[in-house]
Amino acid sequence: MEKTKILFDVFVSEPIPVNKVIYRSWLDGYSEKETAYSKDLSSNVHSLNNSNMIINTGNSVVTTPIPLVPGSSNMSVNSLVNTPIGVNSSLIQNIQSTQVSTGSMANSNSIVNKEPIHLLLGETEDQFRNFTLLQTALEHPKTLSSNSMFQIDIINKRLLIEGYYDFDESFMRELIGRKLTSGQRRDLDDTAEKLRIRLSSCERQFDNLKRISRLVFSDLKTSALDIIMNEFSLNRDLSRKYVRILFLCFHRIDLSKKRVQPLKTFGLIRLSEIVMSHWGDPLRSYTMELDIKLKEDVRDLKTYLTSQKDIPEKYWKLIKARYQTLTSSPKISSSTPSQAPTPVGLNTGGQLTPSSATGFSNPNSIQNSAANSTILLASSLVGEKLKNLESKFKPILKGILSIGSSLSDSKEFRNLFEDIAEKIIDPLKRIDLLINETDTFFILLRDVFVPESLGLHSLRHKDRIVHNWKSFLEGIRGVVVYIYNEI
Template identity: 25%
Template sequence: MSMELDVFVGNTTIMDMEVYQLWLDGLTVSDAVKVRMDEGALLECEANPEVLTSDTMDQFRTFQMCERLLHSPTKLGSQLLYQIPAQNQIILIERYYEFDSVFAREVLGKKLSKGTKKDLDDISCKTGITLKSCRRQFDNFKRVFKVVEELKGPLVENIQRHFLLSDTLARDYAAIVFFANSRFETGKRKLQYLSFQDFAFCAGQLISYWTIGAMDSMMEDMDVDLEKEFLNELKDLKVLVNDKDMMDQHKILVCAALRGKIKVYKLMEVNFKNLSRALINLASKLTHTKDVRDLFIDLVEKFIEPCRYDRWTVAEITLFLTHYTNAAHCLGTFRHQMIWDRYMGVIKSCILQMYHE
């Protein structure tokens, strides 16, 4: 049985983005062909399985040859070997660096080293993501980290400039770099309910308000390291719980603002000092590396779990933290307003993101 094929020659590299996604997902050629057949590719192209297999192999071969360029995205536009339209280049890069949130959650906060890479077999089994895809995603994390960790300037902008990623994806990578650098504890059992996006949001808050670059845009490593001077100054907030008169006045102001506005008012009134001590003690300990790494587990154990036990709603926690923060401004002898606002702004945002009813 003979078959006629139309053949044309051109200098534009033809890439099927649906096949590209199958390649990124780590499928073999045979598995990719099966997926394409199940999706009706034979009917759409009026081809037989042999032609579909040949086309898939050809596409996979093209992607593999282009992969080394994707490791340095800025080179893709200047190279002459593959004539790829600009719009296709953007899609190729963005999809290559996209990652599965469940995979990122598994490696978040871990050192991006050979030791972690050895765990990818287990992570693949746990998440259902192919090992090939896990390796690509891990290598991308490591590559971005190595390029930007020592650069001056805003972290997100550095990632965008060197890897040509969208703002959203660059911010997610900034969270991965930030967590890998500070090694925050994310693996404890009590933290398992938190998603990658929960942690990424918190990373964005910490980067924006607690790093060196939050106050001085000319500093090196500005978005990677927390500002030590600020963390040191947080010890001054202890006066809010060490000074009995100030603590009592703080409680009176918060209770007056919340009376009749929250259902858990009586529980809040009884537990006010415990909740306040939890927030202030957490601040005063952040001069120690271990306590910085335990920031999220401390927030869960010392504040979120007690509130969850008493059935606080997100709206009630929002009101409490808002008035708790604002009331300190009415304490005449409290002299640390700027530090207080910088601290509580981030803590409030992180708690609200991490509190799942």
Template identity: 25%
Template structure:
């Protein structure tokens, strides 16, 4: 009775990046071998299908044994717990590829609870995005793992992710955006928001992290709020509550609407087409009140959670109907914000709050205004 045994003996582990990518993408060993065959690897190496299948299976066994290590890369690296000996560059490649995210998959899970119930629905995500179910599950589990570890950590979210999972800055920023949206429970799945992609939310989340969070460099909170938060552990996953409280003061712009309109119109005359300028002039009250009212209500948790819905309903949709271009919107905001600052000249603290608010809102509006 004949018995066939494949034996591999070695010291330093060799990782084939192409096969590893196929594994990360969720392909089975047979699917991976078929893909490699279609890419012409048998002709390239003068091998047969049995040898290719044996090689793929050997790599897959290694990847499965390494997977537990990849769940805690910092701990495993610091403790020297990698199952196989390999170069530091190879370890970094394994980690980075394992935590790769597909934007279309992340968009589908963004804003949803990272629960077992939603994990069971990933077959629908897989069908919709044409990404394998195994890959969808890997990405979902990685997001959940990172969220659970860094949610309560003080300090900067991107740094915390980089440090604990040894990821690149760019990939850490992606995870930071997902965690920030989840922690603050932003609504992202309403029908009106379906046209927005992950890149839109990624951009907006990082604008808020940089400018609105508790660790943002330019605080405009009142002395009372500063004293209240001195003993709290700050993290840029939290929106600065003092800032949101102080935003109520910008409502004074509603009483200075005529002056505000005059300042903006005098600057935009000749910079916009006659049609858009006429619409801006006649609709200034509507556009301005939408932005100011939104600011004044953000201190309420419910209003903050519905920020993206409100931006689309109150700002994006009316401007689309009036056929503004992205350039028109950018020009309007470029002059609308400093005009408001000018009207707060006797109240420098509120002027700073207004600038801090509009810096993020302007950037987000221009990003999500797909026209």
């Protein structure tokens, strides 16, 4: 019996070096020459003694900076980190071995002006070539571990993947809430020119978002966070950012109107987090869809609260009575304006913070007792402001109910943030309510809601409706407090 020989090739290599500055430059769409001549690269080669060449002239040691081509002083490549980054060991050895044993300083300068840049350019070209070959694997990060062409250590693998899926906030602002179509991709050159971002970088970020959205939107029953972390090997923080962005894209939230233009990417991510936390499906975290029961209950409650004219009046009387109780409380009345506590859910910098009171960390933790509300209130209203709020209460309540009913209509839900600004924030600002006072108003609006006190005795699933109404108000409250001074 004839024996069969199996022939195969084996090659052994060290893990490929990854220079963070060169990689960032490749991601940003710069060329090899632009990268090699940039200050960021030369300043990050720590083996060059802070970008200086040490040259032995025979009698003394002269330190000369690595030259840059004329006109390159304004060229900048955004670095991922502030610490110096090493390059290929062969590059370092070649530069360190550059010596001038004899000759004039002119000859020394000649070598300095040519050799280091030549080596930097060669190293940059090598790494650009590697990144280009790795691009297909980076688009499907799960295959990166099985890539037989390159050996990559764990640290560099994480750097490559997360760097590839990182995004520019100004560019992402252009995509949030929009449908990601091939036609939109063809128009990216206009966006790139407007934002002064290289077209290749825009295309990479667009393709990344579209690739992730295709997987997430095709399986709405599975946690979007799990899909992104498992399929794209991204860390939890970056994955959560993509989940929030995709939520706004899934519902096509309109962010093109002038009123919501001041909202930046980070702010929109936080607003998306608030909405998902309070209005999302409580049984499935990090999903794109809103809670069906909440949508139904808030829509039905609009009918109940507007069925009789005296119901909004009863609602206001309950709120007014609570204001009067708080005003007479020693804990509230003894406070001066300078001692007024920060609104719940905000830190001193105006940023949202997880709080059991607002439910940002736990959407089901809603405080119902008057005692807890008294402790949490930022300020109370008396005199003219209370009268002004009374005059605006009905239109504000009507606006809140209108927004609640829009949850069941995908077309109307697209205008969520604009509606909140026009129907809630604007009326409150017209009566000069401060952000603390606005926060107080929503706490009372939530806490005093008792169906029997409003004459609503025929509610089906009363407990569920009460819970969902308060969850809905917490979402409105979180959005209003966050953007109150932004738009």
